[in-house]
Amino acid sequence: MKKQGDSVRSESDAALRTRALESLLVEKGLLATDTIDKVVEKYEKDVGPLNGARVVARAWSDPDYKRRLLENGTAAIAELGFVGREGAEIVVLENTSTVHNVVVCTLCSCYPWPVLGLPPGWYKSYAYRSRLVREPRAVLREFDLHLPDSVEVRVWDSNSDLRYMVLPERPEGTEDLSEDALVPLVTRDAMIGVARIESPWA
Amino acid sequence: MDGIHDMGGMHGFGPIIREENEPLFHHEWEKRVLGMGVAIPVPVPGGSRNNIENMDPAEYLSSSYYEKWLHSRIRGLIDAGAMTPDELESRVALFREKPDAETPVHPNPDGVRAKFGKRRPASSAPPPVDIRPQFQGGDRVRARNIHPEGHTRLPRYVRGKTGTISRFYGIHNLQDAELPAGCVRREQPLYAVRFESRELWGESAEAEDAVYLDMWEGYLTPAQSDSE
Numbered sequence: 001m002k003k004q005g006d007s008v009r010s011e012s013d014a015a016l017r018t019r020a021l022e023s024l025l026v027e028k029g030l031l032a033t034d035t036i037d038k039v040v041e042k043y044e045k046d047v048g049p050l051n052g053a054r055v056v057a058r059a060w061s062d063p064d065y066k067r068r069l070l071e072n073g074t075a076a077i078a079e080l081g082f083v084g085r086e087g088a089e090i091v092v093l094e095n096t097s098t099v100h101n102v103v104v105c106t107l108c109s110c111y112p113w114p115v116l117g118l119p120p121g122w123y124k125s126y127a128y129r130s131r132l133v134r135e136p137r138a139v140l141r142e143f144d145l146h147l148p149d150s151v152e153v154r155v156w157d158s159n160s161d162l163r164y165m166v167l168p169e170r171p172e173g174t175e176d177l178s179e180d181a182l183v184p185l186v187t188r189d190a191m192i193g194v195a196r197i198e199s200p201w202a
Numbered sequence: 203m204d205g206i207h208d209m210g211g212m213h214g215f216g217p218i219i220r221e222e223n224e225p226l227f228h229h230e231w232e233k234r235v236l237g238m239g240v241a242i243p244v245p246v247p248g249g250s251r252n253n254i255e256n257m258d259p260a261e262y263l264s265s266s267y268y269e270k271w272l273h274s275r276i277r278g279l280i281d282a283g284a285m286t287p288d289e290l291e292s293r294v295a296l297f298r299e300k301p302d303a304e305t306p307v308h309p310n311p312d313g314v315r316a317k318f319g320k321r322r323p324a325s326s327a328p329p330p331v332d333i334r335p336q337f338q339g340g341d342r343v344r345a346r347n348i349h350p351e352g353h354t355r356l357p358r359y360v361r362g363k364t365g366t367i368s369r370f371y372g373i374h375n376l377q378d379a380e381l382p383a384g385c386v387r388r389e390q391p392l393y394a395v396r397f398e399s400r401e402l403w404g405e406s407a408e409a410e411d412a413v414y415l416d417m418w419e420g421y422l423t424p425a426q427s428d429s430e
Contacts, residue, residue: 014269018231020293021276022238022305024285029308030244030315036237043236044226085240091371106210106357108251109267118236120224124267127215133359134211137408142218153411157210159355160392160416161374 048117051082052165053186055092055115060170061179070094073165077115087114087163093156094167095193100151101166102140102193104132105158112163116188123192133157143194166191171199203351204358206259211359211403232268239271243315246278252353252379253277333373335391336419341367343395344425345417352379356421360413363401364425368414369394376418385420393417 025031055077059066069076073092077083090112093101105111106129111119122128132139136153140146147153156164168190174182189195209215227233239250246253253274257265265273279285296303308314337343347362348354355377374392381388395417399407 014272015229015231016294016297017276017290018234018238018272019297020290021272021279022234023297024289024293025238025242025279027306027308028284028314029311030284031238031242032311035241036234039237039240040233089371106359107207107355108254118226120220121267122218122220125215125218126209126212126263127218130209130212130215131218133413134403134406135408136411139218149409153409154396155411155413157357157413157415159357160371160418161377162371162392162416 043113043118047084047113049115049186049188049191050183051080051117052112052115052188052191053183054080055082055165056167056186056191057179057182059092059167060174060182066167069167082114084114086110087112089161090115090163090165092165092167093154093193095169095196097169098151099154100147100193100196101154101156101164102132102136103156103158103164103166104129106130106133107157107159110158110163112165115165116191120188140194143189145195166193168195168197171197173199173201203255203353204349205255206262207255208358210357229268235268235272235275239275242275242279244279244282244284246274247281248278248379249353249377250274250278255353333389333391335370335393337367337370337391337393337422337424339367339369342425343367343393343417343422345395346382346421346423348382348421350378350380350382354378356417357415359402360397360415363397365395365397365401365415365417367393368396371416374418376420378420382420391419393419393422395422 022031022033022036026033055069058080059069065076065079068079069092073090074087076092077087077090093103095101104123109119109124109129111123128139133155136155137147140153158164168186171185174185185197185200187195187197190197227236250271251274254262254270257270257273262270276290280287280290342364343366344364345356345360345362348356349361371392371394373389375388376385376390393416394414397413397415399409399411399413402413
């Protein structure tokens with residue numbers, strides 16, 4: 001039975017076509033090989049969820065920053081130097097004890113690259129794209145997240161140029177942690193909204 | 203278009219499969235596709251998403267994320283006149299026969315790239331000053347029942363449904379291939395609109411939850427109040 005990503009053509013075919021394409025573009029002067037290398041390196045090393053974790057840790061530590069972040073996500077995120085592709089406009093959604101936000105792109109795979117890097121396979125999967133808007137609680141249970149009825153779930157379908165990032169609720173027992181110490185607690189999954197951040201001493 | 207890509211609410215795709223310790227890329231060629239997708243200076247006529255949406259549905263479903271990108275870029279370069287299908291197929295044949303063949307390098311790549319100019323982000327043009335948002339927070343609105351054949355960002359699952367304006371995001375360029383009837387320009391007010399789960403899914407809604415979408419004003423009409 002075919003599954004998502006089982007290509008009609010073989011993997012080596014994709015590799016061959018990619019190589020041929022790059023070769024043609026280089027020959028035509030449209031692209032240099034090291035330009036491609038630099039883009040890859042950027043997303044392998046510099047742009048990833050650690051950026052978002054820093055934003056979250058700052059928001060938890062600095063109430064004024066948090067206010068600015070929720071009012072204008074793009075500008076506040078740019079204060080920390082995180083700008084770039086798929087992040088021209090980022091809106092930050094605050095999770096609380098009564099509201100749980102979670103993000104998807106049903107039409108393709110839009111994702112806030114400057115703060116989270118490249119999306120994981122499951123975010124791009126047809127199962128996630130089709131099911132989250134219809135049955136978010138069932139999806140979250142698959143991520144081991146069980147929310148009571150007292151919490152409202154809000155699913156955000158990223159169907160415009162806006163990109164969404166979740167500001168997870170700060171876990172209990174972290175009041176004495178410095179901003180730097182908070183960063184490692186913040187997970188990518190919590191910034192998409194499929195996880196909460198539990199107290200480190202739970 | 204009412205295509206296979208518009209899958210919000212579809213049944214049948216099963217559980218969400220997560221890979222443990224998933225690598226950023228599963229194959230070297232995926233890295234090259236990312237790099238090319240980001241750095242090629244030739245704009246994709248009609249947009250890269252449009253090319254993906256127009257893939258044969260079976261091919262769409264069985265293609266991985268980066269295969270879709272690859273397809274879209276190839277289509278885009280051909281449509282822009284930057285290469286021909288024959289050129290690509292010849293190069294594929296060459297590498298298949300001679301995997302060690304070397305690529306010639308262009309003598310003046312800067313000159314070539316300068317020809318295409320700098321790409322501007324979609325929302326860079328300042329909007330005309332006389333655009334006033336038609337709706338305010340709390341207004342009840344209905345998503346129009348439009349079915350454009352070209353690219354649109356209005357998913358099927360929300361068309362004809364009634365929601366509430368939640369937030370105004372300012373003026374943004376509508377990305378649809380065609381302006382909906384009655385629209386005169388691309389620069390339009392953009393709103394976050396809240397749709398109750400029961401409104402979207404009826405009896406099958408899990409709970410009293412909500413879905414928020416970004417709606418350009420051209421996607422919306424005023425709705426009656428709660429008696430709707």
